[in-house]
Structures are given as structure tokens and as C-alpha cells.
Amino acid sequence: MINSSSERLVSKLREWISTAPTGAQLPSTRQLVADYELSPVTVQKALRTLITQGIIESRPGIGTFVRSIPVTRPNDYGWQTAALGATRNHLPQVHPSQRVLPNDVIALHSGYPDRELLPQRLVKSAFARVARTESVLLRTEPAGLPELQAWFASELNEHLLPGLSAPTARDVVILPGSQSGLGSIFRALVGEGEPMLIESPTYWGAIMAAAQVGVSLVPVPTGPNGPDTDELDRALERTGARAFYAHPNFANPTGAQWSPLVSERVLEIVKARGAFLIEDDWAKDFGISTESSPMAARDDTGHVVYLRSLTKSVSPAVRVAGLIARGPARDRILADNQAQSMYVSGPLQAVALDVVTQPGWGTHLRSLRQQLTNRRDQLINALHRHVPEAHLQSVPPGGLNLWVQLPDGTNLRQLEQDCETRKLAIAAGGSWFPAEESGQFLRLNYSGPNPGAFDEGARILGEALRSQYG
Amino acid sequence: MINSSSERLVSKLREWISTAPTGAQLPSTRQLVADYELSPVTVQKALRTLITQGIIESRPGIGTFVRSIPVTRPNDYGWQTAALGATRNHLPQVHPSQRVLPNDVIALHSGYPDRELLPQRLVKSAFARVARTESVLLRTEPAGLPELQAWFASELNEHLLPGLSAPTARDVVILPGSQSGLGSIFRALVGEGEPMLIESPTYWGAIMAAAQVGVSLVPVPTGPNGPDTDELDRALERTGARAFYAHPNFANPTGAQWSPLVSERVLEIVKARGAFLIEDDWAKDFGISTESSPMAARDDTGHVVYLRSLTKSVSPAVRVAGLIARGPARDRILADNQAQSMYVSGPLQAVALDVVTQPGWGTHLRSLRQQLTNRRDQLINALHRHVPEAHLQSVPPGGLNLWVQLPDGTNLRQLEQDCETRKLAIAAGGSWFPAEESGQFLRLNYSGPNPGAFDEGARILGEALRSQYG
Numbered sequence: 001m002i003n004s005s006s007e008r009l010v011s012k013l014r015e016w017i018s019t020a021p022t023g024a025q026l027p028s029t030r031q032l033v034a035d036y037e038l039s040p041v042t043v044q045k046a047l048r049t050l051i052t053q054g055i056i057e058s059r060p061g062i063g064t065f066v067r068s069i070p071v072t073r074p075n076d077y078g079w080q081t082a083a084l085g086a087t088r089n090h091l092p093q094v095h096p097s098q099r100v101l102p103n104d105v106i107a108l109h110s111g112y113p114d115r116e117l118l119p120q121r122l123v124k125s126a127f128a129r130v131a132r133t134e135s136v137l138l139r140t141e142p143a144g145l146p147e148l149q150a151w152f153a154s155e156l157n158e159h160l161l162p163g164l165s166a167p168t169a170r171d172v173v174i175l176p177g178s179q180s181g182l183g184s185i186f187r188a189l190v191g192e193g194e195p196m197l198i199e200s201p202t203y204w205g206a207i208m209a210a211a212q213v214g215v216s217l218v219p220v221p222t223g224p225n226g227p228d229t230d231e232l233d234r235a236l237e238r239t240g241a242r243a244f245y246a247h248p249n250f251a252n253p254t255g256a257q258w259s260p261l262v263s264e265r266v267l268e269i270v271k272a273r274g275a276f277l278i279e280d281d282w283a284k285d286f287g288i289s290t291e292s293s294p295m296a297a298r299d300d301t302g303h304v305v306y307l308r309s310l311t312k313s314v315s316p317a318v319r320v321a322g323l324i325a326r327g328p329a330r331d332r333i334l335a336d337n338q339a340q341s342m343y344v345s346g347p348l349q350a351v352a353l354d355v356v357t358q359p360g361w362g363t364h365l366r367s368l369r370q371q372l373t374n375r376r377d378q379l380i381n382a383l384h385r386h387v388p389e390a391h392l393q394s395v396p397p398g399g400l401n402l403w404v405q406l407p408d409g410t411n412l413r414q415l416e417q418d419c420e421t422r423k424l425a426i427a428a429g430g431s432w433f434p435a436e437e438s439g440q441f442l443r444l445n446y447s448g449p450n451p452g453a454f455d456e457g458a459r460i461l462g463e464a465l466r467s468q469y470g
Numbered sequence: 471m472i473n474s475s476s477e478r479l480v481s482k483l484r485e486w487i488s489t490a491p492t493g494a495q496l497p498s499t500r501q502l503v504a505d506y507e508l509s510p511v512t513v514q515k516a517l518r519t520l521i522t523q524g525i526i527e528s529r530p531g532i533g534t535f536v537r538s539i540p541v542t543r544p545n546d547y548g549w550q551t552a553a554l555g556a557t558r559n560h561l562p563q564v565h566p567s568q569r570v571l572p573n574d575v576i577a578l579h580s581g582y583p584d585r586e587l588l589p590q591r592l593v594k595s596a597f598a599r600v601a602r603t604e605s606v607l608l609r610t611e612p613a614g615l616p617e618l619q620a621w622f623a624s625e626l627n628e629h630l631l632p633g634l635s636a637p638t639a640r641d642v643v644i645l646p647g648s649q650s651g652l653g654s655i656f657r658a659l660v661g662e663g664e665p666m667l668i669e670s671p672t673y674w675g676a677i678m679a680a681a682q683v684g685v686s687l688v689p690v691p692t693g694p695n696g697p698d699t700d701e702l703d704r705a706l707e708r709t710g711a712r713a714f715y716a717h718p719n720f721a722n723p724t725g726a727q728w729s730p731l732v733s734e735r736v737l738e739i740v741k742a743r744g745a746f747l748i749e750d751d752w753a754k755d756f757g758i759s760t761e762s763s764p765m766a767a768r769d770d771t772g773h774v775v776y777l778r779s780l781t782k783s784v785s786p787a788v789r790v791a792g793l794i795a796r797g798p799a800r801d802r803i804l805a806d807n808q809a810q811s812m813y814v815s816g817p818l819q820a821v822a823l824d825v826v827t828q829p830g831w832g833t834h835l836r837s838l839r840q841q842l843t844n845r846r847d848q849l850i851n852a853l854h855r856h857v858p859e860a861h862l863q864s865v866p867p868g869g870l871n872l873w874v875q876l877p878d879g880t881n882l883r884q885l886e887q888d889c890e891t892r893k894l895a896i897a898a899g900g901s902w903f904p905a906e907e908s909g910q911f912l913r914l915n916y917s918g919p920n921p922g923a924f925d926e927g928a929r930i931l932g933e934a935l936r937s938q939y940g
Contacts, residue, residue: 004827004828004829006827007617007827010617048624048627049620049621049624052620052623052624052627052636052638052639053616053620053638053639054638054639054640075635075770075771075772075796075797076771077771077772077796077797077798077799079744079771079772079773080772080797080798080799081798082744083659083712083713083744083745083746084658084659084712084798084799084802085661087802088661088662091805091806091808091809092805092808095808098612098812098813100609100611112609115607115608118607120607123606123607124601124602124606124607127597127600127601127606127817128598128601128602130597130601131594131597131598131600131601132594132598135787136593136594136597136785136787137585137588137590137593137594137785137786137787138585138786138787139570139582139786139787141570142568146523147477147480150519150522150523151519153522154518154519154522157518157522165545166522168522168523168524169522169523169524170524176646176789176811177811177812179809179810179811179812180650180810180811183809183810187682188554189553189554191555191558192558192662192684205812208809209809209810211809212657212806212809212810214662242553242554243553274549274552274553275553276553300545301545301546301547301549302545302547302549302550303549315606315607316607316608316609316816317605317606317607317608317609317815317816317817318815319646319811319812319813319814319815326545326547327545327547327550328547328550328551328554329547329550329554332554332557335561335562336561336682338561338562338565338678339561339649339653339678339679339681339682340649340650340653340679340682340810341646341647341649341650341789341811342568342647342649342675342789343568343789344789345787345788345789345815345818346786346787347597347787347818348815348818357474357476357477358474359474
């Protein structure tokens with residue numbers, strides 16, 4: 001990522017500065033020109049960059065110094081308080097699970113699989129191939145690359161129940177990641193101030209997207225076999241909501257998969273109530289003991305709107321997702337996403353298509369399943385050994401996480417802090433609840449780096465937990 | 471973009487089908503296996519793809535045929551009418567200026583520069599370099615790559631008025647394109663149902679983003695020297711609006727640049743009224759007779775929120791923009807954009823940074839200026855010659871477009887159609903007005919493909935126009 005000679009000098013000087021005391025004087029421009037064999041223009045440019053970054057300061061006529069205190073006078077942005085008004089929704093600045101932590105921390109907090117679980121070789125060769133194509137200079141259609149649309153449709157069609165009409169490439173919209181899709185779906189199908197049912201617990205990113213749109217969330221309790229369907233029906237009737245957001249397969253955070261009976265019943269209910277089921281098949285590629293069985297493959301009446309991301313299974317650098325929706329719903333969502341992002345970068349779409357159509361993709365998915373099985377079981381065993389207080393309602397048949405309940409009265413915030421002091425990052429369950437938490441939960445990700453440290457992580461967790469009970 | 475052998479077969483069969491009559495029978499699978507030396511699995515996969523695409527149909531036991539009529543039974547999505555309700559805002563399905571047209575059409579309608587105006591060599595080598603880095607497997611921080619943040623800050627600092635404190639890398643947020651930035655800025659600083667001032671005419675994408683957010687637009691008339699500042703002040707007072715969206719440099723569509731006097735006055739007004747100036751510096755790299763002179767470089771009080779896209783000047787495949795905002799406004803916008811898109815693909819950010827830090831970037835910008843000068847003047851001359859009825863208020867000092875007024879009573883919709891029949895694509899001015907049009911305008915883009923056809927394009931336009939007056 002660093003290519004120009006001035007960027008290289010910036011990086012060398014930063015290294016030097018990191019070991020220099022505050023206030024230390026940098027070598028003169030002339031000296032740097034001689035030392036690094038660069039032009040004065042290049043050296044000046046590097047110094048300007050470091051000044052802009054607030055790392056060094058120039059005292060004219062004297063020299064350049066490692067900054068001691070912030071030199072800019074403090075600005076008064078107080079007037080913005082009135083102009084901005086109260087916050088209209090509660091969006092976190094950066095969600096805790098998004099933090100990138102130092103390597104020596106045992107990271108069970110994140111939602112992204114470690115790179116050793118990614119198809120690294122396929123992604124690299126796809127980028128190299130796509131870099132040589134004209135796609136790097138071209139704009140794409142708002143709905144996406146036709147070949148990638150067709151791939152998403154054909155993937156769903158592999159699960160299609162006999163007798164149903166198949167979704168076509170035209171029913172697919174390519175999105176710049178599923179987060180962008182959630183916003184567009186909620187705006188297009190629900191809208192500000194309108195009610196939407198949502199599983200509880202569920203993905204914090206969906207709760208955040210709903211908050212951004214201003215959707216009014218109606219939580220429906222969900223368990224190892226899926227949501228409480230009586231409650232679902234009552235809530236649709238009572239609120240008049242026309243949409244239900246859910247993870248029928250390998251839910252985030254619980255890993256649960258809906259039973260065939262629940263699946264059937266949910267479909268009956270949304271049809272009877274004239275509502276949409278918004279199916280977020282985020283873990284399509286993360287089946288462990290079963291396969292994902294999309295609800296969208298059981299319906300051709302346009303009641304199921306289907307979202308599948310490739311960011312987690314191909315690469316976090318490939319922000320590409322596919323939406324499948326039929327009827328006017330699809331057009332509404334496409335129009336909204338165009339207003340939000342115009343179109344998706346062609347090379348990223350081409351990389352995604354390249355990876356998932358290589359013969360190596362199937363091989364990768366098979367090896368991934370084996371790795372996830374081992375990691376899940378390793379973490380479960382470690383918890384059994386070191387945290388007997390942690391209750392796992394059921395062994396998840398897929399996904400990337402364990403959702404464990406701790407004894408009532410556990411102070412989760414304290415626990416998070418105590419663990420982090422001991423170099424273990426965990427995620428308190430609160431953000432996965434659209435309303436109050438139904439208990440004290442942790443989400444523990446078993447797809448992070450270094451599964452060899454799971455046992456040590458569980459030991460730290462157990463210790464920190466028991467320190468609360470003195 | 472086409473890599474697997476089944477994808478290659480799909481593309482070959484599509485070629486064959488394009489010349490085959492409807493209903494023609496395809497060779498048998500066995501025949502295709504022999505002809506193309508592929509495995510039966512690969513051939514079957516290709517055929518399934520074509521079936522999914524609705525191009526061929528399989529009649530079991532008989533064979534595979536080029537489709538005549540849609541084979542899926544028509545689905546009834548009528549129930550969605552009630553579930554979706556009336557549209558909440560008016561978003562175009564695909565804006566006319568976004569259409570990708572056949573090569574034989576003279577294209578003056580689009581908003582994107584032709585690839586011959588892009589730094590093609592730099593973009594290709596940047597993609598090739600970035601493809602070899604680990605960035606293709608990594609997630610980035612929500613605010614973006616620190617080096618790219620620093621570059622956006624240093625670019626603005628080159629224009630900074632003496633005595634002002636400089637924005638730092640921390641004030642910069644990297645966005646997945648400026649469209650996504652507009653939505654986030656409008657939501658974070660204005661909000662649904664709240665008023666926002668906007669130049670009229672202005673960029674249709676901003677009008678669309680405002681419609682999506684539900685912002686209530688208050689048009690302020692603008693001319694060759696900038697907006698009517700008395701009207702601006704009155705409108706802020708009257709509506710209580712706290713934001714004004716504008717293009718101080720090389721406005722889309724007019725190409726106008728605010729005079730120093732107007733710039734000074736606008737800044738005084740927004741400060742006195744406690745409002746934000748949202749500066750969309752979309753044409754930073756498209757100066758012709760002058761340079762872009764950002765308003766954000768005249769202010770360190772957080773009143774100017776600055777947006778600069780690289781999509782038009784680097785490559786339409788590189789969906790990357792930089793936002794510079796100070797104070798809590800920056801945090802609000804970042805939180806909103808995270809809720810909307812999480813983070814921007816690292817490789818795209820790395821490509822953008824690579825291109826703009828190459829020595830060749832400066833050379834490219836100088837040659838681009840010369841090309842834009844020639845193209846602008848060529849189109850102006852062609853209009854003088856063939857369309858004397860077209861009035862150009864002033865020669866734009868930068869940007870990519872001419873904004874010409876036609877005689878009152880011109881039927882623009884008819885004109886667009888008549889031109890398109892004669893293989894000329896133009897853009898009627900209506901979409902650039904937040905409310906009613908103040909006259910009959912056309913936006914003509916001089917950065918499209920084949921400037922050699924400008925004269926012929928103007929000839930067609932003149933003919934079609936005069937045919938309306940019999």
C-alpha cells in the first residue's frame with residue numbers, strides 16, 4: 001500500500017520517531033536528502049505529511065521536532081451543539097465487536113473469521129486476474145454484474161422446492177455489502193416510524209440499521225428451534241407490521257437453525273398476514289453439522305426477501321452481497337440502494353464471482369466446515385473445563401459463535417474489563433438485544449485467530465467470573 | 471471476469487444463441503462435451519446457468535431450446551401493493567444519465583468522463599500492485615486507511631488560508647463513494663422532515679439522496695458567480711434551516727465558480743446563522759481556466775463540511791471519497807456511515823492512494839486540463855455553428871458540462887426522443903432542479919467518448935430542435 005518514495009520516507013521517519021523522545025529534533029531536510037538519497041521535494045512532502053498527521057511540528061528558522069503537546073489551538077465547535085440538536089437515533093461510534101486488537105490479545109469478541117479460514121489463495125489469484133481486466137476502468141449497471149446476479153440466483157435454486165418457479169438473475173440485486181442492504185430493505189419495505197418484527201436476540205448490525213432508518217422494532221423471542229410462532233402471529237396482528245427480520249439458519253448470535261415445522265409455520269403466518277420475511281442468510285457458507293436451508297427456496301410468492309453476503313466467507317475486503325426479491329419489492333429496494341450508493345465497484349464483483357466459480361471454492365468450503373467443527377468443539381470443551389457456570393443452550397449446528405448464559409447477577413461490563421486487562425476480548429450480549437436483555441449473555445466467536453489459545457481464554461474467563469463472587 | 475470453464479461455455483453458447491432463431495434446439499449435452507472438450511458436470515452447470523438466466527429452456531426427454539416465450543407462470547405479487555403502501559419518496563429506478571448506451575450513440579447525456587480521460591495506466595498498475603498485498607484479505611478501520619485520510623487532509627491544506635488551523639487526518643472519514651456520503655451527511659446534519667437549503671439547479675444525485683433521507687429542500691437560485699446571498703440569508707432566517715448544500719467550484723450542472731466576494735459573504739452568513747455549508751467539491755480535479763478553491767480551506771470553525779470524490783477522476787471502479795468535517799459533526803457522520811456501510815474495502819482505498827501519490831498523477835492532471843479545454847471549446851463551437859438558439863450563460867471555468875438554455879416552449883421530452891432516434895443522447899435539465907425548472911435547459915457533457923462526433927451531435931440537436939418549430 002506504500003509506494004511513492006515520500007510515503008516510504010514517512011514510514012521510515014515514523015519508525016525513527018517512535019523511539020525518539022518528545023521534543024527531539026529531526027535531521028535537517030538537507031541531511032535527510034543525503035541520508036535517504038531523495039530529492040528535496042520528496043523530503044518536504046514527507047515532512048508535510050507528518051505535520052498534517054500531527055506527529056511532528058515545524059518551528060520556522062529553527063527546525064522540525066517530534067511533537068510534545070497538540071499545537072493547534074483548541075477550536076470551539078460549541079455552535080454545532082445547537083445546529084445538530086439531540087441525536088435522532090443511537091448509533092455507536094464504533095461497535096466493540098468491530099475493534100481491531102493487538103496480536104497478543106485472545107480475540108473472542110469479533111464477528112469476522114480469521115484469515116486462515118478464508119480462501120486466501122483463491123482471493124489473491126482472483127484479485128491478480130481481475131487487476132488485468134478492463135473492469136478496473138468501468139462503471140457497472142446499478143443492479144450488478146449479470147453473471148454474478150445469475151450465480152446468486154442459481155445458488156438459491158439448488159435448494160428450490162419442486163414445483164416452485166425459480167428466481168432469475170433479474171430478481172437479484174448486487175449490493176456493496178449486507179449492511180447497506182439492510183438499510184435499503186428496511187427503508188424500502190418498512191420506513192421511518194413503522195413497526196418491524198425482529199428476532200431477539202439478533203445481529204447488532206441489523207438493530208443499528210433499523211435505528212438509522214428509524215424503524216420501530218418489535219422483538220419476537222427466538223430459541224434453538226426458531227421463533228415463538230404464536231407470539232409472531234400475535235405481534236403481526238397487534239402491530240400491523242408488514243415485515244419480520246430473521247436468521248432462519250445459524251442465527252447470529254445463537255447459531256440456531258429453525259426446525260422444518262417452525263419454518264413451515266412462519267411462512268404460513270407471513271403469507272396470511274400479507275407480510276415480508278426478510279431472511280438474512282449471513283452464514284450460508286458456515287454450516288457445520290447441517291447445511292443452510294434457505295426459506296427463500298420454499299417460496300415463490302415474493303413473501304421472502306433474501307440477503308446473502310460474501311464478505312465473511314470470501315474476504316472482508318470484498319464488500320459484496322446479493323439480494324433476491326421478487327415483485328415490486330425488488331424495484332423499491334434497488335431504487336433505494338441506488339440513491340444510497342449508485343452501483344457496486346465492478347472489480348470487487350468480478351473478484352467475488354471469480355472466487356466462487358473456481359473449482360477450489362468447493363474444496364475450501366469442505367475444509368472450512370472441518371475447521372469450524374474443530375474450533376467450535378475446542379471452545380465448548382474449554383468452557384466445560386474452565387467455566388462450568390456458563391450455560392450453552394444447545395450446540396450450534398453452524399455459524400461462528402457460541403452464545404452462553406452466565407449466572408444472574410453477573411456484572412458483564414466488569415467482566416469485559418477484567419478479561420481485557422488479562423488480554424482476553426469477549427463481547428457482552430447486550431447489543432444483540434433489540435430491547436432489554438433476557439439474561440446475562442456472552443457471544444464468543446470461535447472463528448478468530450489462534451484457536452490454540454481457546455483453553456487459556458476460557459481459563460481467564462472463569463477466573464474473572466469467579467472473582468465477582470469472591 | 472470470466473474464468474471457470476462453465477462460464478466460458480456460457481459465454482460461447484450465448485454467442486451461438488444470439489444468432490439462432492427462437493425455439494432452435496441446442497446440441498445435446500453429449501455433443502457439447504465432445505465439441506468443447508469439457509466434463510458433463512461443467513456442461514450441465516453452463517446449461518443450468520442459461521436456464522436460470524431465462525435464455526434457454528429444458529424439455530425433459532426432448533432437449534434444450536432457445537426460449538420463445540417466458541416459461542415461468544406469471545406470479546401474482548399483488549399482495550405487495552398493500553404491504554408496501556404508497557411510495558414514501560420519489561426515487562428514479564435508474565436515472566437517465568446513468569444509462570450505458572451502445573457505441574454508435576453520440577453520448578452527451580452521461581456524467582462520467584470517458585476512459586481516455588482517466589489515468590488508465592496508473593489505475594491498472596495500482597490494481598496490480600495492490601492485488602499482491604495483504605490488504606485483499608483484511609478489514610479496515612471504519613474511518614478509513616490512515617495514509618489516505620492524511621492525503622485528503624494535506625490536499626485541502628494546500629489551499630488553507632494563512633492563520634487558520636489545519637484539518638488533520640483524524641478529521642477525515644473515507645466513504646464508499648460520495649453518494650453514500652451525501653446520504654450520511656444529510657441524515658446526520660439535517661434529518662427527516664427538516665429543511666435544507668440547496669442551490670438550484672444542482673446535482674440530481676444530491677436531490678435524490680435528500681429525497682431518500684426525507685429532507686425538505688429549500689431551493690436557492692444560483693448563477694455564474696454563485697448563489698443569491700440575500701436570498702440565502704432570508705431563506706436561512708425564514709426556514710430555520712441549519713445546512714446549505716452547494717458546489718462552490720465548477721458546479722454540476724452549470725460549471726459556475728463562486729466569486730471571491732460571494733464566497734466570503736456565504737461564509738459570513740452561515741456563521742451568523744449557526745449553519746453548515748456542505749461543500750461538494752466534486753470537480754476538484756476538473757479545473758480548466760482556474761483551479762478549484764475550496765471553501766473548507768477558508769474556515770476552521772467547523773462550519774464547512776467538505777466532500778471530495780475520487781470516483782470521477784481516478785476510475786468509476788474506485789468507489790472512494792473523502793469527507794472532512796470538524797467537531798461533533800464529523801462523529802455524527804461517521805456513525806451514520808458505519809451504520810450504512812460498516813467500512814470501505816481496503817484494496818479500493820489502497821488503489822486510490824497509490825494512484826494519487828504517483829508522480830504520474832500530476833502529469834495526468836495537467837494533460838487532463840488540456841483535453842477538457844479542447845473538448846469544452848469544441849462543443850461550444852459546434853453549438854454556435856449548429857444550434858444558434860442554444861444560450862450558454864457563461865463559458866464554464868471547469869467541470870465536465872455545458873448548461874444551455876433553449877427557447878421557451880421547447881418540448882424537452884420530445885427533443886430527447888427525437889435526438890435518441892437519431893443516435894444522439896442528451897439530458898433534459900429537469901432532474902437538476904429541486905423544484906420546478908426555471909426554463910428549458912439541457913446538460914451536455916463534453917467529457918464523454920469520441921469528441922470528434924461533437925459537431926455531428928450538435929447538427930442533430932439543431933435539426934431536432936428546429937423540427938419542433940416547423
